[in-house]
Amino acid sequence: MRKLKFNLPFIKYQWLMIAISAVFVITGIVVIATKGFNYGIDFKGGVKLTYKFATATSEDQIKEILREKNLGEADVVRYGEPADSRMVVKVSLPEEHAVLGETITSILTEKLGANSVTLESEETVGPRVGKELRRKAWLAVIFSVLLMLIYIGYRFDFYFAPGAVVALGHDVIITMGAFSLLNKEFNISTLAALLTIVGYSINDTIIVYDRIRENRHLINSNNLNDIVNLSINQTLGRTIITVLMVLFVLFAIFFKGGGTLHDFAFAMIVGFISGTYSSIFIASPCYIGMYRLMPKIKKLFGK
Amino acid sequence: MPTSWKWKVALFAFLTVLAIYLITPTVFGFRDRYDLAVETNTPVPWYFSFFPAKWINLGLDLRGGIYLEFEVELSKAVQNKVDLITDDLKRSLTSEGVQDLTIRQEPSDYTIQINVKNDDDASKVIDYVNKQYSDLLVRRSGASSSEISLSFGLTDKYYEYLKNQISKQALEKVRNRIDKYGVAEPSIHRLGSNRIAVELPGIKDPNRAINLIKKAGQLEFKIVDESVPQAKLQQLIADAKKENGIPDDYSSKTVAKLNEVLKGKIPSDDEIAYELQYDSISRKITGGIPYLLHRKAGVTGEMLKDAKVNVHNNEPYVSLVFDQTGTTAFGEVTKNNVGRRMAILLDGVVTKAPSIREPILGGQAQITLGYGGYGDLLKEAEDLSLVLQEGALPAQLTEETKTIIGPSLGADSIHKGIMATIIGTLIVIIFMLVYYKFSGLLANFALIFNSLFLLAALTLFQATLTLPGIAGIALTFAMAIDANVLIFERIKEELALGKTIKTAVEAGYNNAMRAIIDSNLTTLIAGIVLYNFGTGPIKGFAVTLIIGILVSMYTAIICTRMMYDYLLIKRKVQLISI
Numbered sequence: 001m002r003k004l005k006f007n008l009p010f011i012k013y014q015w016l017m018i019a020i021s022a023v024f025v026i027t028g029i030v031v032i033a034t035k036g037f038n039y040g041i042d043f044k045g046g047v048k049l050t051y052k053f054a055t056a057t058s059e060d061q062i063k064e065i066l067r068e069k070n071l072g073e074a075d076v077v078r079y080g081e082p083a084d085s086r087m088v089v090k091v092s093l094p095e096e097h098a099v100l101g102e103t104i105t106s107i108l109t110e111k112l113g114a115n116s117v118t119l120e121s122e123e124t125v126g127p128r129v130g131k132e133l134r135r136k137a138w139l140a141v142i143f144s145v146l147l148m149l150i151y152i153g154y155r156f157d158f159y160f161a162p163g164a165v166v167a168l169g170h171d172v173i174i175t176m177g178a179f180s181l182l183n184k185e186f187n188i189s190t191l192a193a194l195l196t197i198v199g200y201s202i203n204d205t206i207i208v209y210d211r212i213r214e215n216r217h218l219i220n221s222n223n224l225n226d227i228v229n230l231s232i233n234q235t236l237g238r239t240i241i242t243v244l245m246v247l248f249v250l251f252a253i254f255f256k257g258g259g260t261l262h263d264f265a266f267a268m269i270v271g272f273i274s275g276t277y278s279s280i281f282i283a284s285p286c287y288i289g290m291y292r293l294m295p296k297i298k299k300l301f302g303k
Numbered sequence: 304m305p306t307s308w309k310w311k312v313a314l315f316a317f318l319t320v321l322a323i324y325l326i327t328p329t330v331f332g333f334r335d336r337y338d339l340a341v342e343t344n345t346p347v348p349w350y351f352s353f354f355p356a357k358w359i360n361l362g363l364d365l366r367g368g369i370y371l372e373f374e375v376e377l378s379k380a381v382q383n384k385v386d387l388i389t390d391d392l393k394r395s396l397t398s399e400g401v402q403d404l405t406i407r408q409e410p411s412d413y414t415i416q417i418n419v420k421n422d423d424d425a426s427k428v429i430d431y432v433n434k435q436y437s438d439l440l441v442r443r444s445g446a447s448s449s450e451i452s453l454s455f456g457l458t459d460k461y462y463e464y465l466k467n468q469i470s471k472q473a474l475e476k477v478r479n480r481i482d483k484y485g486v487a488e489p490s491i492h493r494l495g496s497n498r499i500a501v502e503l504p505g506i507k508d509p510n511r512a513i514n515l516i517k518k519a520g521q522l523e524f525k526i527v528d529e530s531v532p533q534a535k536l537q538q539l540i541a542d543a544k545k546e547n548g549i550p551d552d553y554s555s556k557t558v559a560k561l562n563e564v565l566k567g568k569i570p571s572d573d574e575i576a577y578e579l580q581y582d583s584i585s586r587k588i589t590g591g592i593p594y595l596l597h598r599k600a601g602v603t604g605e606m607l608k609d610a611k612v613n614v615h616n617n618e619p620y621v622s623l624v625f626d627q628t629g630t631t632a633f634g635e636v637t638k639n640n641v642g643r644r645m646a647i648l649l650d651g652v653v654t655k656a657p658s659i660r661e662p663i664l665g666g667q668a669q670i671t672l673g674y675g676g677y678g679d680l681l682k683e684a685e686d687l688s689l690v691l692q693e694g695a696l697p698a699q700l701t702e703e704t705k706t707i708i709g710p711s712l713g714a715d716s717i718h719k720g721i722m723a724t725i726i727g728t729l730i731v732i733i734f735m736l737v738y739y740k741f742s743g744l745l746a747n748f749a750l751i752f753n754s755l756f757l758l759a760a761l762t763l764f765q766a767t768l769t770l771p772g773i774a775g776i777a778l779t780f781a782m783a784i785d786a787n788v789l790i791f792e793r794i795k796e797e798l799a800l801g802k803t804i805k806t807a808v809e810a811g812y813n814n815a816m817r818a819i820i821d822s823n824l825t826t827l828i829a830g831i832v833l834y835n836f837g838t839g840p841i842k843g844f845a846v847t848l849i850i851g852i853l854v855s856m857y858t859a860i861i862c863t864r865m866m867y868d869y870l871l872i873k874r875k876v877q878l879i880s881i
Contacts (some may be wrong), residue, residue, distance in 0.1 A: 042704075050712060080715075101705070102510075120712040124705035129372060140836035144829045151828060155821055192771050192844045195833055196778060199826035203782075206825065207789070210818035238785075238792045245734060245788075246781040249727030253777060256726055258719030261770060268778075 008236070010280055011229040011288070017281035025170055028177025035180050040187025043134045045127035046092025047101045051108065053085045054116040062089060065111050071104065079259045086120070086259075100124070137191050141172075144195055148202050156209060159294065163286030164205050167278035171201040175271040189264045197271030204239075204279040211235050212287060224291055228284050243276050308872075311865050319752070322759035329358040329762060338487075359761050360488075361504075362769030362843050365717045367710030368504035371513065373477075373700040375497045380469045380698035385413050385457070388439060392417075395435070401427055414443060414456045425451040470497045472697040477501065477516055479693045484515055484686075498703065509707045511682065517700050519650045520690040522604030524636065524668075525596040527644040527656055528573050536593055539568055540575065553577045553591045555651055574598045576646065578653035594653050596646055601636035602629060610691035612684045613669075619684040620671045621691065630666030638662035649687075720773040727777055731784055739791055740880035745866045746787040746859075753783050753858040760850045769843035779851025782823065786859035789815040791881055804879055805871050812864055819860065827852050 010017075041048045059076040066074040066089070075090040091100060101122045108117050125133075145168060153161045175197055179186055211231035219227045250272065254265035328334070333351060340347045363370050385408050392415065393406045405418045419425050432440055432455060440455040457465070470493060477499060478491045490502040506512055531539075540561065543549065547564045550557055562574050569575070577591035606629025613622050625633055637645070637659050646656040647670055654670055670687070672680050732750065735743035757776065761768060794811030802810065827849060834845035870876040 052711075084715075118709075119707075120709040122705065122707040124702065126372075126374075126701075126703035128374070129703045136836045140832055143836070144832035147828045147832065148825045151821075151825055189771050192775075192833065195829050196775075196826075196848075199829035202825045203785075203822035206822045207818050210821065214814075234796075235792075237795075238788050241738065241788045241792075242781075242785045245731045245784055248730040248734065249724075249777050249781055252727035252730065253720075253723045255723075256719060257723035258716055261716075261720055261723065261773075264771065 007230065007233050009229065010232050011225045011285070014281060014285040014288075017277075018285060021170060021278070021282060024177070025173050028173045028180075031177050031180045032173075035183075037176075037180055037186040038183050039134075040185045040190075041090060041092060041123060041125050041130070042188050043130050043137070043186065044092055045125050045130035046090060047104070047125075048121075048123040049089045049101055049104060049119060050079060050121040051087050051089065052118045052120055053087065053112070054118075055112070056085065057087065057112065057116075059087065062087060062108070065107065066091070066104065069107050071107075088259075133188070137188075140191070141195065141198070144198060148198070152202070152206070152209075156213060159290045160209050160213075160287060162290055163283040164202060164209070166286050167205050167275075167283040168198060168201050170278045170282050171197055171271055171274040174274045175267055178270045179267065184263050184266065187263075190267055193264050193267035193271070196268065197275060200272060201275035201278065204275050205283045207238065208232060208235055208279045208284060209287070212284070219291075221292070224288055228288055232280050232284060239276060239280075243272070246272060308865070308868055311861065315862065315865060318756065322755045325355060325357070325759040325762045326755070328354050328356070329758070334358050355762075357762050357765065359758065360765060360767040361717070362767045362772065363502065363504060363706065363708050364770045365720075365768065366504055367708045367712070367714075368502065368506050369509045369512065369708075370503075370704070370706040371501045371516070371702060372494065372704040373499045373501070373517070374703050375470050375473045375499065376699040376701060377466050377469055377497055381413055381457075381462070381465055382408065382410050384465055385415065388436075389415050392432075392436070396428060396431060399427060399431055401431075404428070409454075412456065413462075414454050415440070417453045417455070419451050419453070422451060425453060428453055466496065469697045470499070473700065474499050476693060476696050477700075480515055480689060481512075483689050483693065484512065486512070499700070505710065511686065513702070513705070515686050515690065517702070518686070518690050518696075519699055520604065520693070520695040521648075521650050522607070522691060522695070523600035523648040524602040524633070525576075525598075525600050525646050525648060526636065526640050527646050528570060528595045528597055529643065531569065531595050533593075536575075536595055539565065540593055543568070553579055553588060553652075558651065569595060572598050576648060576651060576653050578646075578656065592653075594646055594656060596648075596653075600648075602632045604691055604695055606632060607691060607694075610688040612681070612688050614681075617677060618671065619677070619681045620669050621684050621688045622669045623667065623691070625666040625668070630664070633666060633668070634662060634664040637664075716770055717773075720770055724773055724777050728780060731780070735784065735787075742791055742794075742879060742881040745863050746784065746791075748866065749787065749858040749862045750780060750783060752862055753780065753855050756854045756858065757847075757851055760854055761847065764846070764850065766846040766850065767843045768847070771844035772847040775844045775847040776851055779848065779855050782826065782852065783855035783859040786815075786819045786823070786855070787863060789819055790860075790863070794881055798881070804877065808867050808871060808879075812860070816860070819856070823852050823856055 059078065062076045063074055066072075071091055077088045077090075079086040079088045089104065091104065101124055105117070105119050105122075145165075149161055149165060152164050172194065175194060176186075178184075179190065184190075208231060211234050212228055215227050215231050247269065250265050250269050253261050254269060257265060333354065337347060337351065389406055389408050393404070396404060396406070396417075401419060401424045403420045404424065405416075407416055408414070409416055417428055419428060429442065432442070436455075439458060439461045441458045443454040443456045474491065474493055481489050481491060481501070481503070486503045486506055488504055490500075492500055494500045501516060503509075503512055543561060543564050544551060547560070549560050549564070558575065558577065565575065573595050576594050576596055578594065579588050580590040580592070582589045602625070606625050607623055608626040608629070609624040611622050611624075613620055641659050641661060644656045644658050646653045647668075648654070649670070654672075672683050672687070728750070732747050735746050737743070739746065757779070760766075766772075790811055793815045794807050797807035797810045797814075798804065800807075830845050830848040830852065834842060834849065867879070870879065
């Protein structure tokens with residue numbers, strides 16, 4: 001066993017860290033429950049139109065035009081850099097989705113002049129499809145989590161698995177909570193990000209768990225906390241370097257990747273930080289808890 | 304030097320050559336050059352035949368184009384089919400000697416109701432259906448009254464077959480139309496039981512293509528019933544609209560409703576259809592002339608042999624040539640109705656209703672188009688002749704989702720996405736070099752080969768590269784680096800224990816392996832699930848993720864190890880900075 005240059009007392013502060021996490025998770029749940037998600041039209045149905053304007057146009061101006069024409073409350077957001085003067089207009093009137101896009105375009109051209117409005121992309125999703133996609137999305141999340149847990153249960157043992165589940169739930173809830181809180185659009189790309197986070201969160205947990213598994217023969221009930229703490233510290237070098245490098249890439253995408261990738265990168269950054277944090281402060285304490293609880297559970301079932 | 308090392312090097316060399324070979328067409332833009340050569344009719348450069356005709360497909364979000372999902376409206380099509388069976392059954396039962404029968408379809412559940420007068424006839428009907436229609440129809444228990452009422456429904460097996468058949472035919476028609484229209488690399492496939500997905504990359508006039516696909520293409524010739532004067536007909540319609548709150552437009556929904564409420568007020572074998580009037584400039588519908596038509600079409604588009612575009616007096620029109628049956632039927636109808644008017648209906652809308660001056664026996668007819676500029680009309684005529692040639696859709700298609708992406712937005716996204724990935728990768732490369740020095744250099748080499756192999760694999764599997772896909776690649780790069788970091792940190796640990804560099808490297812790889820494999824496999828599981836549930840861009844993301852993980856495991860573990868082995872065993876290097 002290599003003597004470490006430093007041995008930070010992570011486990012000593014586990015309850016404090018768990019409490020901080022609990023605050024985040026509960027906030028996340030409350031926000032999701034009360035505010036819900038700003039679902040993208042791929043999940044909700046409706047039209048999403050991207051226009052490029054030749055003249056300076058404000059979000060409110062477009063909203064006002066569409067409101068006058070009884071098209072309801074349109075969601076208008078600037079897309080990309082202000083210099084591009086691109087705008088995304090989202091309207092969901094599920095009844096008339098087939099021609100809604102054309103209607104909006106013709107209204108805007110009429111009001112702003114034919115040469116100053118260019119339709120760059122149009123996306124129409126019928127309410128039926130939206131519903132189905134939403135269902136599939138949740139199935140995808142549930143299935144992948146389930147399969148990954150089975151894999152961990154198989155590769156490690158069931159002292160480890162619950163910690164991985166809790167850590168995973170923690171990361172997913174916090175990321176989704178951030179999306180809800182900041183009113184970021186929750187669409188198919190977000191889901192892809194979420195699933196990547198699921199994968200990454202497990203990945204990170206596995207690295208720490210792998211060390212605990214390796215040091216397991218040293219563990220007895222007296223030094224349990226120390227050994228787990230040691231394992232975390234042994235993997236700390238890797239954790240810091242990898243976190244830094246992944247964040248380099250993600251921040252590059254966040255700042256330079258353009259509109260579509262922006263939210264994707266945002267989800268990844270939140271989830272990634274949370275994933276690293278939870279491996280150390282959630283998954284590892286869970287292992288300790290399981291280790292201490294197991295004899296009692298076994299006794300309870302009379303084994 | 305172990306013999307396995309030679310094999311590893313041989314494999315690596317082989318893969319490198321193969322990868323370069325595979326990505327050459329993409330890197331040197333063979334596709335554009337190929338298209339250009341075809342367009343300008345110059346010979347394709349000689350060296351093209353040496354390389355695979357494969358390149359990385361860019362998704363719609365990157366190169367522009369349209370993606371559509373249509374729902375095949377099965378219920379109407381099934382009703383039509385049941386109508387045919389009902390007609391057939393009626394004819395057969397009458398010739399079997401069943402007297403006084405009434406037979407009709409209950410459209411809501413596709414059942415056929417047959418009423419007969421006595422038990423004798425009832426058992427005849429049951430016997431006949433059981434004998435001749437046992438594959439199609441099954442008896443349902445129905446209510447009985449003074450008349451004997453029988454109810455037959457479609458068998459489950461036949462219903463399923465019918466639904467499948469209709470969707471399949473619809474897909475086939477859509478594919479033929481798009482092929483005729485001429486789109487490079489269209490992708491058309493069925494989603495689930497009754498949905499059709501169409502992807503047309505790089506298309507210039509999306510709305511035209513959409514209309515072409517959606518156009519039902521139902522051509523019918525019906526005789527106009529002039530027993531009700533136009534003014535009275537308009538009055539009837541206006542009253543019916545007011546009484547029943549039917550909207551004042553000319554959509555197929557409105558017309559269907561109108562016909563329903565007018566039952567009894569117009570002759571029982573008749574129906575109403577409109578000829579639409581357009582504003583000549585804005586091409587918006589300004590009004591409609593109602594026609595009273597005999598419901599039964601004498602001639603339909605199924606009897607066509609050919610449809611061609613012609614121009615007369617600077618006005619494009621579509622000329623029709625009927626086949627044998629069509630010619631006979633057309634001759635018959637025109638002979639019997641000289642002096643009356645015959646309406647030409649396209650998808651339930653009257654395009655024109657000329658008077659029949661004399662019997663037309665040559666089997667030819669023509670359709671003139673509405674109003675508009677010459678260019679637009681010509682396009683319209685071309686599309687119409689194409690649709691008529693390919694025949695009507697077996698069922699209506701409703702647009703469920705539509706994505707149109709302009710090429711400029713696509714180019715912008717790809718530029719930004721690639722720039723961001725390059726910036727991120729460069730920072731990582733510099734960091735690795737600074738932190739791990741020479742070993743970092745090895746990892747960077749591995750990363751370069753990782754990119755090479757990944758692009759080659761994407762080409763080989765003809766994966767579609769989407770914007771989320773680029774993010775997926777960035778992610779697998781990060782994971783590749785993570786694997787190297789894990790290995791290097793382990794080697795450092797071993798070195799700190801005082802081991803020689805050779806044994807430290809060996810132990811480092813061995814110890815790190817379990818964690819790397821476990822973590823990569825779990826991410827791989829997420830990728831596979833995504834692939835199975837995702838559509839479009841998400842599938843693209845999943846594919847790049849899966850390929851990326853596999854490739855990165857090869858380069859980050861096996862390739863770097865090979866380089867270490869070369870230096871430590873072959874060159875007997877004693878010190879490697881890490």
